[in-house]
Amino acid sequence: MKFRVSAKVGFEVFSPSTVLLNVQPFPTGNQIIEEEFFSASPMVPVKEFFSTAGEKRFSILEVPEPGFITFSYAATVQNAMRIIPAEGLNDVPIAHMPVSVLPYLNPSRYCQSDRLYKLAAHKFGHIDHGFERVIAIRDWIYDNVEYRSGYTSAQTSAFDTITEQVGVCRDFAHLGIALCRALTIPARYFTGYAYQLQPPDFHACFEAYLGGHWVLFDASKLVPLNGLIKIATGTDATETAFASSFGNLRFQTLEVSATLLEGDFRAVDASSTTQGYSFS
Amino acid sequence: MKFRVSAKVGFEVFSPSTVLLNVQPFPTGNQIIEEEFFSASPMVPVKEFFSTAGEKRFSILEVPEPGFITFSYAATVQNAMRIIPAEGLNDVPIAHMPVSVLPYLNPSRYCQSDRLYKLAAHKFGHIDHGFERVIAIRDWIYDNVEYRSGYTSAQTSAFDTITEQVGVCRDFAHLGIALCRALTIPARYFTGYAYQLQPPDFHACFEAYLGGHWVLFDASKLVPLNGLIKIATGTDATETAFASSFGNLRFQTLEVSATLLEGDFRAVDASSTTQGYSFS
């Protein structure tokens, strides 16, 4: 399928500042960026990077003058996630994991897996098969955590959400990650554009490392998985913010869109228990 | 100077388990590993890696049978940290930082810099020069945080220590890192062998990115900086544990030593305010 995605980010700048933008889809074996456009108004110097932490592209923009500035990005993305039957998605023994996967077993700012060992073992430890264990995590979150805006903040972490049981996609993802890591399943944060998400916004999910693949799970079940366009993965929300700013400036506006350009969209089930979806 | 370092780590193993050991010094431009010995008793399969997260080497050991197992490591290390005058150690603008340095601006499990912005700005924001700002951080921690064992735990974080003002080298390092990051200075956790540390143990410090160098600071001022032999750097203690174990096993014993083999040891001052020391 082919999607058109776009993002427009505006700041009010009070003194020379620097902005890191992370809104560009990440090219993978099954996600091809066909064309993309980026502009800043007024124009400022831009440097583009691939990150060594997580998988993301980002742009560093230096804003030399006070005033309002808007960054606009748009791309056409061809994507076809890989479908993998559940049987193939079992746990990978530690000693067989690639070195690059091991950091995703560690606790992180918002995913304190080190405090969830017993709880995770009690709730999910009896499930033998890796994929089924993560499915059970996804479904427990979906069944018990209320999706509600405005209650959680930028400081809410998995340790809060496991008890307070309310949050947004970011909180759902952090909790999924923390529970996986507590069970020795590497897990990471995923951000992307999301076709059919209402209201339009970036979306957050999580990926678990099973059977040698990074498999995508959405504990909020808000959108079809095959309508997601990957922007970035990282340890948690700290590594994948769509914008980080340094200096004296204030975030003003964000507009995000994802539309279908070509192809017949047959939604895959965010609740599937028989197959996994992967960008890698 | 030339040091002899050694570590012996023992576990009681109850079922097949995996251990990640991170006790080997890391080779840098000014730290040369001349020879090293590693053995496990009983013998088990070992794989050795360089990590992509942080800078470290580690070994993955698969322990197939229950029983007691001991890992022994020893090395001869030649090292001569680089000395850099304070003038050259100012802040690096974001847009000029290498991409690999940027992740060290993010908050992490034990270093919640996102919650320390105002406090850090109030206490240290008025100091113009980067090196002087980190010196002020180091000295504030040294002056206000009591070095005491047994009070903090594996869950203690910089957010706790800034208020509770008690801890060990790990807590001192986490607080230094969090305060630096809150002021937009990249900072990372450092672990190493430490000549003259009493009682003998691994030691933790922090590095701040100034003037294009990772400069070492020890807020505990427990040992001379030039008696440190670098094992690893990472976002915080989560990435640099000397041993991580998976399976059913129990940590039993740890013996660490660092002795001077050759050279005349002239201790550099852990309180220096005129020059920085760096492994890179």
Place this chain on the structure above:
Amino acid sequence: MKFRVSAKVGFEVFSPSTVLLNVQPFPTGNQIIEEEFFSASPMVPVKEFFSTAGEKRFSILEVPEPGFITFSYAATVQNAMRIIPAEGLNDVPIAHMPVSVLPYLNPSRYCQSDRLYKLAAHKFGHIDHGFERVIAIRDWIYDNVEYRSGYTSAQTSAFDTITEQVGVCRDFAHLGIALCRALTIPARYFTGYAYQLQPPDFHACFEAYLGGHWVLFDASKLVPLNGLIKIATGTDATETAFASSFGNLRFQTLEVSATLLEGDFRAVDASSTTQGYSFS
């Protein structure tokens, strides 16, 4: 002086519910309630109480039917806080404190004084005289904590505010209380109507027990102390909420007012360092 105070609280009720209202001024030696009016629309059974925890009056209202309900309260209050010169406001030795004062040395939900001992001793421990120590606490909070709405939540505590340094009157009061208790000065939460507060609302301050008196301090310095009409005191915000509801209902509206009826209002200085103000 004579004030007219009023409060109007509205709920949408979905099933039979119970509401505890705590909006009535508390009579003290220097605060006389001359007349008061209370009504519920529609009418519901009301029971009125004096509380044994803290000092407050409250009403229990049983709402038997779904629908909208509004509680209206108004009173005329004559008040003249006692003015006590600083010299008389020194620490009271533990063994001479009334038993009813001792609980206000304990940590509470939002005032974790047990985690602030070292910090409080470092910052304020060198000040000899009790009143001066609390003045220093009040002024440190005023100077370092930014008054800003919408950042903190019902879960923000003194342990958060001491580091995050932002909040509203409730957070300022909790921090003042926690710091006093950490220095063995009994302290409690104060809520009241506040003449000249913009926008009109209830206000929160704290009281410290000095020289045998409960002396009022406002670390936010938002209003003149002698324009305050006391509603309640308690361990912290948990004991003094203006409304607590049980059942299936939703808080809708709150209107608060405090106007001067008689007398010439000469504002006393919320920053006074020479005299204390007390309701007892």
Place this chain on the structure above:
Amino acid sequence: MKFRVSAKVGFEVFSPSTVLLNVQPFPTGNQIIEEEFFSASPMVPVKEFFSTAGEKRFSILEVPEPGFITFSYAATVQNAMRIIPAEGLNDVPIAHMPVSVLPYLNPSRYCQSDRLYKLAAHKFGHIDHGFERVIAIRDWIYDNVEYRSGYTSAQTSAFDTITEQVGVCRDFAHLGIALCRALTIPARYFTGYAYQLQPPDFHACFEAYLGGHWVLFDASKLVPLNGLIKIATGTDATETAFASSFGNLRFQTLEVSATLLEGDFRAVDASSTTQGYSFS
């Protein structure tokens, strides 16, 4: 039955200090203190009080000189807890609760019931009868929280224990209290001597207000309920510490004992689901 209880508490004192001791059994309708002995060595001035917060007796001791000091207490206590059939132990509507019971609905330092609403409702909200709901809470804690010394600290709270699932009697009690309050059941902390507790120590449980009685529950199920001799009840551990000290002194030793003097001890089942036990 008749018990002999004793406690011996020692401190090393470095400068004039004050100690609050709370080791004396509390007289209730079914707990009679027949005789008691108290001594301090060396002798110091002692004042004895009944507290207005919670139900406890305590002694304030002023230690004028540096040195070692030991407080010894012993008593003979006749007690016979009231047994109440489960049917009579249903929830009391808010509007029918005595005013003195209402504060035990509030969150407190170690029992953050305000953060447990959803979790408590999910796990226990479907159980209709009050006593059965608290039994379910008690049994969930017993089944899921590991009783282990040395893991938790004086700062561990119910919000930690619900997730970390490890602790001692204090932590078990705090969690029971927090879950009850989250379900609008008043609950309070109970401390006492405990016959048959090994090793001998004070014990902590919790009481829930059901059917007009304060009913005792022990989620640790460590001892028979009818071997408990009540010392104090309060909002949580902050109000019921066996010793609080002010000044420059260090806690040294504690010896506690509880022996049966007369009567045939027929242990009641700490797991009973058909009847409640109460001191009131």
